[in-house]
Amino acid sequence: MKTLLPLSTALIAAMATTQAHAVDIEVGYAYSATFDLTFEQIMQEFAKSHPDITVTFRATYENYEDATNTVLREAVANTLPDVSFQALNRQALLVERGIAKPLDAYIAAEPDFETDGYHKAMLDLSTFGGHIYGLPFSVSTPISFYNRDILNAAGVDTLPATWDEVIAACQLIKAKTDKEPLYWEWNISGNWLLQAAMWSQGVPMIKDGKLNMDNPEGLKALETAKAIFRDCGMKNVIGGDAAKSLAAGDLGMFFSSTAYVGFVDRSKVGDWEFVTAPYPGIDGAPQALPAGGNSAMLTSTSQDPEVLEAAWQFIKFTTSGAGAAAVALTTGYVPPNKVANELLMEDFYAKNPNKLTAVNQLPLLSEWFAYPGDNGLAVTQVIEDYLEAIFVGDATDMEELRDEMVEEVNALLPR
Structure with missing residues (x-):
């Protein structure tokens, strides 16, 4: 107890x-x-x-x-x-x-x-x-956090609206400043941001009690995650530490729960401009987002x-x-x-x-999906492990990873 x-x-x-x-x-x-x-x-x-x-x-x-x-x-x-x-x-x-x-x-x-x-x-x-x-x-809902001063120094005048624009902004921040470009809290509770990548394309992550990623949208979600990890030089830290970096004025872009807004407001160091904006979409604005x-x-x-x-x-x-x-x-x-x-x-x-x-x-x-059955919590960890394999570079073929992940997860879900 x-x-x-x-x-x-x-x-x-x-x-x-x-x-x-x-x-x-x-x-x-x-x-x-x-x-x-x-x-x-x-x-x-x-x-x-x-x-x-x-x-x-x-x-x-x-x-x-x-x-x-x-x-x-x-x-x-x-x-x-x-x-x-x-x-x-x-x-x-x-x-x-x-x-x-x-x-x-x-x-x-x-x-x-x-x-x-x-x-x-x-x-x-x-x-x-x-x-x-x-x-x-x-x-x-997931939202975007920006250090407007870092974006301005990198020549990014318009806040990114899609992940392609985010990744392009990363490249400019890396090339023109000495600041960290981005943190995307991929391992936040319940695979929430992977579900956001699916919902933003209008596709639920769970359908008929099964993992619904064996489709083009599932592949696109994983390819987007890979691009965020590889092209933005994201550090391997937890979300709370990334929020501290944002508050300290050292991080250009942060993508996670709106829950962090209060912390950044209270902890902000310096007079840089802190702004939030809608969460980026994969192809245009998100069609939906998980609660x-x-x-x-x-x-x-x-x-x-x-x-x-x-x-x-x-x-x-x-x-x-x-x-x-x-x-x-x-x-x-x-x-x-x-x-x-x-x-x-x-x-x-x-x-x-x-x-x-x-x-x-x-x-x-x-809906923020819970995976059905007695293995629901285990499924959350399995999916997180696959995302980590992308993050650390152990997986490079997203179609192969997707198919393997779908098969392993569905074997854990009720038949």
Whole structure:
């Protein structure tokens, strides 16, 4: 079992002095660097409106795969948290295993739920078998991050709109500056950016329960990845370190989740111009993009109605109104809630246009596929291993690699 860590010792202690019979709940979430500040801000308001609920946060999940694996282990050990924030593409697995509890009864008891601002399209991301199992907490799309000063020094006057233009910009940055040209977070959770390469061509990565890359679009996605790796001299670092290089003014172009916008804004060194822009397409503008992010799920094994109600109150607070607005204020994620966005649209996005890019891409949102069956997490790793083979130069024939990858992955998926 993971060690329990209070989000803010001072805050929890202050709450304890004012409540004699507090209800205790435990919560788990991923990506400490991204969401710690978000939950600190949320808890300041939640504690005021719910002084009878004490929230203890579990040690943060490293990433979304770790979040799911941890909860699967905790289900066996009967040590589940009351609320777990899980990747949108991993919800179905927890529903199938009976770990996530449906929220329909709680929603039905809320007289103002429909006016609380939940987009039906967002709720659909967490609906399985006609029942709602999660409330989306943060939603992201992949976007482009640029150091405009580096691009200008390289003679790139127009922000790239396609990957061919990105790669051409790489060549100019390498030739005319001493800066790093690019980082594309190819190994981000859930093969998200490979799925983006497929969706941008209008093709789903999973079709009829199988890997849908044995087609020209699949080959083009892999050839694009190869060109990004080989022609841009990309360093072999993790996304967080690349974001630090961007913030330090050393990286020209960065392609990943809008979640990094808040970090770059807070960490930016120097007076260089930081801009975001829509994600590049392969042949023209993307036709669709996978929805990233996570949702709040009720995973409690408690039989105490007070504990379950407290968990629901926390889920509802974090995903609506001021709670959801905190997501945008502290990260670059889009709050999946109309009320939260209305609170922000008139003033916040006008002052923070870099965070508006993902909002403008919401019409492109499409499914972030989870690979079906018991081997779903293993499939994620298999595909990542193939991408790594391209990155390090062990694979050069993309058609051969594609066919081998499709065969290996489909052998792991349910027949």
